[in-house]
Amino acid sequence: MSEDPMVEEFFSEVNDKYYPQVMEGLELLEGDELAQGIEILARPLHTIKGVTGFMAGFEEASHFTHKIEDFLKKVQSGEVESTPGNVTLLSRGVNMIFQVLEQLREGDTDTGEREEVLSLIKEASSSEQAEGEALGAGVDVETRDGVTIITVKDPRVHLEGHFKPIISAILSIEPGDPVLLDLAGVLTFGSGAWAAVSSMGTTFKIAACNVSPDAKQTLIGWGFDNTISLYPDRETYFTAQ
Secondary structure (H helix, E strand, O other): OOOHHHHHHHHHHHHHHHHHHHHHHHHHHHHHOOHHHHHHHHHHHHHHHHOOOOOOOOOHHHHHOOOOOHHHHHHHOOOOOOOHHHHHHHHHHHHHHHHHHHHHHHHOOOOOOHHHHHHHHHHHHHHHHOOOOOOOOOEEEEOOOOOOEEEEOEEEOOOHHHHHHHHHHHHHOOOOOOEEEEEOOOOOOOOOHHOOOOOOOOOEEEEEEEHHHHHHHHHHOOOHHOOOOOOOOOHHHHHOO
16 A cells, blocks of 8 residues: 555545545436536546546546546536436446546556446447437528528537538628527537537627527536627527627
């Protein structure tokens, strides 16, 4: 067992603080309170990933936690469907973080179960990606008072096939012109999709209306509201112009 004061202090915090937080999050996750469970899990996982990245000999724990955190974000955004199987896999991965920490602490080099979990996560993520490669339902485009209104028809916008029509529609107008995304029919809008739209915010004046709570949470959580203005509906947007 390591006698490094930094390592011992870290494990003390793991046992006293992070582990109880994770158990609380997993209980909510497995009790069908997905959003709240993921929100609670995100904080300790992010901390564990960061701290172990600077601890000699624990870099593998940081790498593994990063993979689990990435899978958690995909489930949260809807990029990976929250099926019972995927939620169980997520729970298994989160639990294994603590197993990996103990293995590295004790010098255990067995990585078999760890690699199995990462392989299952890769398979689950790849399956969702393959299903989303086809083009989505597309968009409807109209103009009102000099504003290009893009109504998104896909209920879930996460993969390139879903948001590519939005980008194409924006690129078809003159730089600097205002764009209003109407997301009335959209339930979830992934961080990758928001990032693609936000990247065009320096060239076009982009706003969004009728944004669902989940899509809004993703937008604000990732800081994309710095380049995309939010309005409750179309009329509020046009009244403000």
